[in-house]
Amino acid sequence: MASSSSSSPKTPVLSPHLIVIFLATIILLPSNTHASLRKFKSIISFGDSLADTGNLARVFPSLDIASDLGNFLQLPYGETFFHRPTGRWSNGRLVIDFIAQKFGLPFIRPFLGSCADGNAFGCTIDDFRHGVNFAVAGATALDKEFFDKYGVEITFPFASLKNQLSWFEHQFLPVVCLEPQDCKTYLENTLFFVGEIGGNDYNDPFFKSNKTLDVVQEFIPHVVKAITSTVVELIKLGAKTLIVPGNFPIGCNSKYLTKYQSSNKSDYDPETGCLNWLNELSRQHNMALRAQLGCIQNQNPNVAIVYADNYGASMRLYHNPEKFGFSRLGSLYSCCGGEGPYNISLTTNCGSPGSYTCPDPSKYICWDGLHFTEAANRHIANILVEESFDGPTLTDEGYHCSSDMVTDV
Numbered sequence: 001m002a003s004s005s006s007s008s009p010k011t012p013v014l015s016p017h018l019i020v021i022f023l024a025t026i027i028l029l030p031s032n033t034h035a036s037l038r039k040f041k042s043i044i045s046f047g048d049s050l051a052d053t054g055n056l057a058r059v060f061p062s063l064d065i066a067s068d069l070g071n072f073l074q075l076p077y078g079e080t081f082f083h084r085p086t087g088r089w090s091n092g093r094l095v096i097d098f099i100a101q102k103f104g105l106p107f108i109r110p111f112l113g114s115c116a117d118g119n120a121f122g123c124t125i126d127d128f129r130h131g132v133n134f135a136v137a138g139a140t141a142l143d144k145e146f147f148d149k150y151g152v153e154i155t156f157p158f159a160s161l162k163n164q165l166s167w168f169e170h171q172f173l174p175v176v177c178l179e180p181q182d183c184k185t186y187l188e189n190t191l192f193f194v195g196e197i198g199g200n201d202y203n204d205p206f207f208k209s210n211k212t213l214d215v216v217q218e219f220i221p222h223v224v225k226a227i228t229s230t231v232v233e234l235i236k237l238g239a240k241t242l243i244v245p246g247n248f249p250i251g252c253n254s255k256y257l258t259k260y261q262s263s264n265k266s267d268y269d270p271e272t273g274c275l276n277w278l279n280e281l282s283r284q285h286n287m288a289l290r291a292q293l294g295c296i297q298n299q300n301p302n303v304a305i306v307y308a309d310n311y312g313a314s315m316r317l318y319h320n321p322e323k324f325g326f327s328r329l330g331s332l333y334s335c336c337g338g339e340g341p342y343n344i345s346l347t348t349n350c351g352s353p354g355s356y357t358c359p360d361p362s363k364y365i366c367w368d369g370l371h372f373t374e375a376a377n378r379h380i381a382n383i384l385v386e387e388s389f390d391g392p393t394l395t396d397e398g399y400h401c402s403s404d405m406v407t408d409v
Contacts, residue, residue: 039103040103040189040190040241041105041129041130041186041189041190042105042129042130042186042189042190043096043100043108043130043131043190043191044168044190044192044193045096045108045132045133045134045135045192046134046135046161046192046195046197047135047139048135048137048138048140048197048199048200049135049136049138049139049370049371050089050094050095050135050196050371050372051095051096051135051193051196052088052110052133052135052136052137052139053086053087053094053096053097053133053135054087054133055087055110055112055113055133055134055136056072056087056112056138056159057072057085057086057087057110058110058113059113071350071351072085072087072089072351073085074351076091076351076357077089077091077350078092079091079092080361080373081093081374087110087137089137089367089368089370089371090372090373090374091335091373091374092361092374092377093374093377093378094377095372095380095381096108096193098377098378098382099193099381099384099385102381102385103191105130105131106130108131108132109131110132111132111133111134111172112136112167128176131190132168134164134165134167134168134172136164137156138155138156138159138200139156139164139197140159140161140200141160141197141198141223141226142160142161142201142223143157143160143162144157144160146222147204147205150209150211150215151209152204152205152211153204153208153209154204154208155208161226161227162226165230165233165234169237183238187237187238187239187240188238188240190239190241191241191243192234192241193243193244193245194227194230194231194234194242194244195227195246195308196247196248196310197227198223198226198227198285199247199248201219202216202250202285203370207255213277213281217281217284220284220285221288224288224289225292227244227289228289228296231296231305232296235296235303239303240304241303241304241306242305243308244289244293244306244308245308245384246282246285246286246289246308246309246311247282247286247310248282248310248311248314249278249279249282249314250279250281251269251274251275251276251277251278251279251280251281252272252274252275252279252315252318252332252365253369253370254332254333254334254337254342254343254366254369255334255344255346257273257274257344258340258341258342258344258345259346260275262275271319272319272332273332274318274332286309289307293307309384309387310380310384312383313380313387314365314376314380316379317331317379318331318332318365321365324379325362326362326363326364326365326375326376327363330363330365330366331365332365333364333366334364334367334368334369335358335361335373336350336351336355336356336357336358336367337350337355337356337369338352338354338356339354339356342369343356343358344369349368349369350367350368361373361374362374362375363375364376
């Protein structure tokens, strides 16, 4: 890991290519189709640990990785709602769980290790009529081959977004769609979540490979293209309603705040205490993603694509924690962690010997340094459903769509 510095890296200067894309995001026009106005029969989710409801837990025993990652399979993970670890990286429910409940659907079953994956795991195919979750903790939007070129180590190369899409197309669909018309009906009545994904494409370079901001910033167009290409492929397969979340403000993340501590007060937002330069990276990713989603929406007027503003929803909590029931200390400190300025140790994970768990997780936004508490997930889900899902879908109004970031359909 890179050592903490007394000053932050230089604020990045956007390339002309990205500036064109970012300016495009300011145009949002109303659409006649909104995700919140429909009754969906199922949810299909792709993503990483922020959406993983048990996939990594199903395959974890067979993985040759550091044993300390196994802490997520022990208490205090899952203590608040399930009263046991479920493979979710939180003390309770995730955003995707709350959204499923809001649509009157059961919690989404993980795909790996299930009967839909070709393995008997105490379920039947009917259990997946309400959807399936392909999200895997540690997953990246980009494949291992991309990171190899930059000398970046990633934790779970088997679980990239491309691989998740392959599981969906080649393993899941043939099982649940016995007839073409059945498949068409099933997909048209399914709400697709393509993310949150992309966070680990930046986490791994920073935390595992000591990459600089300038290098990580180069990844943005590639990460966005991986996400939008997946959206395009899902539309080709028959998806009609897709929610595509942006990335969260990593500059408010207690693990980032611990790693990149700075004595320069100007590095921090005076209102929230978040690191400005890291949040700027998240904003750049999100602006590029929104712009390209607008291009895809314009090419597919009969499909509803909704950008879920994870950044804006979570910043509400950081700007006014008391309004949402959090303590001022709990806005940036981790509930479960080790010795450190934000209750985080870069060498002691939540649940490990020497770690500490706060007595009331509902007062904290951050659970373990990288993930949210159930309380934070509930508020974020409420904001997304009430605002992002009921707002305008993305539309492009004559602006330039980057040809190297969008696949024609």
